Amino acid sequence: xxxxxxxxxxxxxxxxxxxxxxxxxxxxxxxxxxxxxxxxxxxxxxxxxxxxxxxxxxxxxxxxxxxxxxxxxxxxxxxxxxxxxxxxxxxxxxxxxxxxxxxxxxxxxxxxxxxxxxxxxxxxxxxxxxxxxxxxxxxxxxxxxxxxxxxxxxxxxxxxxxxxxxxxxxxxxxxxxxxxxxxxxxxxxxxxxxxxxxxxxxxxxxxxxxxxxxxxxxxxxxxxxxxxxxxxxxxxxxxxxxxxxxxxxxxxxxxxxxxxxxxxx
Amino acid sequence: xxxxxxxxxxxxxxxxxxxxxxxxxxxxxxxxxxxxxxxxxxxxxxxxxxxxxxxxxxxxxxxxxxxxxxxxxxxxxxxxxxxxxxxxxxxxxxxxxxxxxxxxxxxxxxxxxxxxxxxxxxxxxxxxxxxxxxxxxxxxxxxxxxxxxxxxxxxxxxxxxxxxxxxxxxxxxxxxxxxxxxxxxxxxxxxxxxxxxxxxxxxxxxxxxxxxxxxxxxxxxxxxxxxxxxxxxxxxxxxxxxxxxxxxxxxxxxxxxxxxxxxxxxxxx
Numbered sequence: 001x002x003x004x005x006x007x008x009x010x011x012x013x014x015x016x017x018x019x020x021x022x023x024x025x026x027x028x029x030x031x032x033x034x035x036x037x038x039x040x041x042x043x044x045x046x047x048x049x050x051x052x053x054x055x056x057x058x059x060x061x062x063x064x065x066x067x068x069x070x071x072x073x074x075x076x077x078x079x080x081x082x083x084x085x086x087x088x089x090x091x092x093x094x095x096x097x098x099x100x101x102x103x104x105x106x107x108x109x110x111x112x113x114x115x116x117x118x119x120x121x122x123x124x125x126x127x128x129x130x131x132x133x134x135x136x137x138x139x140x141x142x143x144x145x146x147x148x149x150x151x152x153x154x155x156x157x158x159x160x161x162x163x164x165x166x167x168x169x170x171x172x173x174x175x176x177x178x179x180x181x182x183x184x185x186x187x188x189x190x191x192x193x194x195x196x197x198x199x200x201x202x203x204x205x206x207x208x209x210x211x212x213x214x215x216x217x218x219x220x221x222x223x224x225x226x227x228x229x230x231x232x233x234x235x236x237x238x239x240x241x242x243x244x245x246x247x248x249x250x251x252x253x254x255x256x257x258x259x260x261x262x263x264x265x
Numbered sequence: 266x267x268x269x270x271x272x273x274x275x276x277x278x279x280x281x282x283x284x285x286x287x288x289x290x291x292x293x294x295x296x297x298x299x300x301x302x303x304x305x306x307x308x309x310x311x312x313x314x315x316x317x318x319x320x321x322x323x324x325x326x327x328x329x330x331x332x333x334x335x336x337x338x339x340x341x342x343x344x345x346x347x348x349x350x351x352x353x354x355x356x357x358x359x360x361x362x363x364x365x366x367x368x369x370x371x372x373x374x375x376x377x378x379x380x381x382x383x384x385x386x387x388x389x390x391x392x393x394x395x396x397x398x399x400x401x402x403x404x405x406x407x408x409x410x411x412x413x414x415x416x417x418x419x420x421x422x423x424x425x426x427x428x429x430x431x432x433x434x435x436x437x438x439x440x441x442x443x444x445x446x447x448x449x450x451x452x453x454x455x456x457x458x459x460x461x462x463x464x465x466x467x468x469x470x471x472x473x474x475x476x477x478x479x480x481x482x483x484x485x486x487x488x489x490x491x492x493x494x495x496x497x498x499x500x501x502x503x504x505x506x507x508x509x510x511x512x513x514x515x516x517x518x519x520x521x522x523x524x525x526x527x528x529x530x531x532x533x534x
Contacts, residue, residue, distance in 0.1 A: 022391040106392050107351045107366060176288070258354075
């Protein structure tokens with residue numbers, strides 16, 4: 001890889017930042033347009049999170065969630081964040097392939113098709129907020145001061161997501177099997193990640209599995225503050241490390257493959 | 266050296282080659298007869314195959330020039346337009362393009378079927394980087410030219426194919442870039458629209474500072490362009506006036522039709 005490739009990739013990224021209205025439009029198109037024509041419309045996202053959260057919380061509250069008084073909120077936040085991460089991974093790996101028509105016919109920076117995922121993720125989170133709010137009211141949880149710590153956590157999730165999408169999208173355009181592999185793995189990840197279960201209630205290999213899972217740390221640094229506690233430092237260190245690595249690695253792989261990307265579409 | 270130091274819009278390609286990679290496919294054995302002459306060569310390297318889309322292209326399109334590109338199917342016209350537009354990066358060689366480039370390669374510019382006509386117009390403006398200030402006037406102009414009226418408030422999925430074509434044609438031809446690469450096969454719609462479309466393309470093209478036009482019509486290119494190249498298997502076989510390039514293109518076509526007898530059998534049936 002040459003220095004020129006890196007600077008071209010950097011220019012690509014800067015070009016995307018100059019085209020934020022287009023990025024926003026693409027995010028809107030992916031997040032909301034598919035619901036056109038449906039009566040409930042984009043609130044299906046809200047309903048989806050609601051069904052999962054309330055359903056899971058009802059079924060598992062006596063065993064998996066016995067030690068967490070606000071188990072319903074715990075699940076609702078977990079499901080919301082996991083949905084966003086799924087968007088980054090599943091749609092991220094298909095980002096260039098799906099918009100091949102636009103890429104091949106209109107000269108634009110490639111990274112707009114990655115940044116739009118962050119917009120989409122934010123829209124999904126906003127639409128899930130009512131579920132979290134209702135869950136809080138039902139379990140009698142009020143927001144404490146530490147809740148503010150959720151914001152830097154969200155920033156880290158977005159950085160991790162964008163970086164990893166850049167990596168996956170670049171690789172999956174060349175190696176099409178990757179997209180299918182990612183989708184297969186993400187199905188399973190929701191069980192590997194403490195979304196329904198609580199790490200401290202587990203011992204042995206399962207707890208270790210959670211520690212090795214970046215999703216666990218990223219979700220924790222948003223979920224714990226909202227539940228009223230300050231996450232331990234090691235969650236922040238690992239999250240920051242994962243997000244930085246994902247962004248760096250994504251950028252470098254993107255830089256290496258950018259020139260041939262359109263040719264592989 | 267390239268004469269663009271003044272920053273004037275222009276296109277300059279030096280020894281540009283482009284190979285398009287192919288993925289391995291399971292079924293590649295068998296005889297499929299002869300490929301027509303003029304298409305890009307399929308290259309075999311070990312287990313890998315690729316299409317050699319452009320080979321050693323040297324091309325200068327200075328300020329004020331209107332270049333036509335002719336050639337048979339697969340000869341590399343669209344690939345060349347995409348390299349100039351910056352969509353494909355050359356596998357080797359250098360590309361320098363000054364000015365704001367717009368590409369009009371297809372009318373399928375990613376219109377979203379669920380979005381309304383107006384939404385799609387605004388999306389296209391974002392896509393092509395049109396400033397907000399001029400958007401209002403452009404929307405009015407597009408709705409007038411496309412003649413879609415109230416349909417513009419409906420999702421594109423309710424349009425007929427022709428109406429969709431009219432909309433995307435009106436959108437892409439409302440942009441006014443410095444450098445324009447365009448595929449003439451753009452014009453669609455019914456007969457009345459096609460005549461107006463031709464006028465509009467002519468009108469658009471006169472405002473463009475640097476033009477590269479791929480076309481299959483001698484009448485059209487000699488009306489619009491002042492020079493032409495003929496592509497064959499990704500190489501420039503002729504560069505000169507429109508008539509000269511056209512002769513070269515006809516030469517390839519004649520050889521192909523001499524090679525293809527099956528039309529007689531159809532007549533027998």
